[in-house]
Amino acid sequence: MQTPNIKFDLVIIGGGPIGIACALEAEKKNLSYVILEKGCLVNSLYHYPTNMTFFSTSEKLELDNIPFISNNPKPGKREALEYYRRIATSNKINIHLFEKVTSIDTRSDNNHIVQSTKGEYSTNNVVVATGFYDIPNYLGIPGEDLPKVSHYYNDPHYYSTQKTLVVGASNSAVDAALEIYRKGGDVTMVVRKPEIGERVKYWVRPDIINRIKEGSIKVYFESSLNEIKETEVIVNTPEGEVTIENDFVLLLTGYRPNFGFLQDIGIKLSEDGRKIPEYNEATMETNIPGIYLAGVICGGVETHKWFIENSRVHAKMIVDHIGAHKNVSVD
Structure with missing residues (x-):
């Protein structure tokens, strides 16, 4: 060498x-x-x-x-x-x-x-x-440095039975939401745009849309995460601020x-x-x-x-x- x-x-x-x-x-x-x-x-x-x-x-x-x-x-x-x-x-x-x-x-x-x-x-x-x-693309919001927050996702088993918020609508965010849901996690997504991203893998996009439609995965479209706290998160939605119980946050924003x-x-x-x-x-x-x-x-x-x-x-x-x-x- x-x-x-x-x-x-x-x-x-x-x-x-x-x-x-x-x-x-x-x-x-x-x-x-x-x-x-x-x-x-x-x-x-x-x-x-x-x-x-x-x-x-x-x-x-x-x-x-x-x-x-x-x-x-x-x-x-x-x-x-x-x-x-x-x-x-x-x-x-x-x-x-x-x-x-x-x-x-x-x-x-x-x-x-x-x-x-x-x-x-x-x-x-x-x-x-x-x-x-x-x-990572940091959001610069209060609580982003809490231990329960990650900008990377690895394995869904870690989030089993937990209330997990996934921020983003790209391939990484969609994959995480679907995998965690299928391992028994309670998943909520926060998406800045009015729909799931067009560049999401074509064989995955219908899956996430259907899981959202049936209510298996909750989603707030045209929304943003305002603050992360120890046991909850605050989301800004078109209908106003919403407080959600939360265990983990995945900021998969690129x-x-x-x-x-x-x-x-x-x-x-x-x-x-x-x-x-x-x-x-x-x-x-x-x-x-x-x-x-x-x-x-x-x-x-x-x-x-x-x-x-x-x-x-x-x-x-x-x-x-x-x-x-x-x-x-x-x-």
């Missing part, structure tokens, strides 16, 4: 599927590289809900035409973890896990010094493929990339509220020569725009551009 304090042709920040895809392309070009991942392998995927099923079919999640064999038309979390782990281990991907990047210092000669919690790396090229699952990290590097963000990073769509290179973006982070706050199946191509685009410009180190 390559070690810190030597010069690499490419440093990849983020050990998710797109980061791994970049490593596979780098190997084809005989570029020296290292992936720096602050958590475990495919860390964001590891923290997805236990029973999560992908929207995409398995072939659309494949990397480098390596077959992804699934028992079902749409694979689940455990199958995906196994698939990406086997790719990483079988190809002996050079990845440093549990090593967080803290800064990138760009020198006048376009050499980048990548500082991590465990070392320092010198490189001409950096790929930022850090995803978006680490920072997540966002680490924009502060991008700005600290020097990457420009759009000022229209979407915070889309500046990059060349043909090469994925940002306004800083030698620093590239890959994956969902390219969409700014529009985290639904890029995902595994349509951003796998970023890896080849980036490495082809690096190779074409021979912007690599020479030992």
Whole structure:
């Protein structure tokens, strides 16, 4: 395994599927590289809900035409973890896990010094493929920091028989509401819009609509959560404030990339509220020569725009551009 304090042709920040895809392309070009991942392998995927099923079919999640064999038309979390782990281990991907990047210092000669919690790396090229699952969209309301509140959902058994409020109407919120209800939980949803989101998985959306219609899952549409207390929550509805008995609150209101990290590097963000990073769509290179973006982070706050199946191509685009410009180190 390559070690810190030597010069690499490419440093990849983020050990998710797109980061791994970049490593596979780098190997084809005989570029020296290292992936720096602050958590475990495919860390964001590891923290997805236990029973999560992908929207995409398995072939659309494949990397480098390596077959992804699934028992079902749409694979689940455990199958995906196994698939990406086997790719990483079988190809002996050079990845440093549990090593967080803290800064990138760009020198006048376009050499980048990548500082991590465990070392320092010198490189001409950096790929930022850090995803978006680490920072929740906080509501900023009283009680949001109570122990009974979570911005992440894992397993429904934890909420069995409990009065659980689910805030949101995206795939994660709908999956949580349905699973908790089926494990004996008393579920209430708070939805900002007048209906369940249109982007909810097409085989799940009718299920949640029918459970709401029959009264199995309660819902307040066009509503917002005002305050969280130890044993109750206060919801603002079109008919006025409503106080609901409550044991747990799941604030599944989405997540966002680490924009502060991008700005600290020097990457420009759009000022229209979407915070889309500046990059060349043909090469994925940002306004800083030698620093590239890959994956969902390219969409700014529009985290639904890029995902595994349509951003796998970023890896080849980036490495082809690096190779074409021979912007690599020479030992």
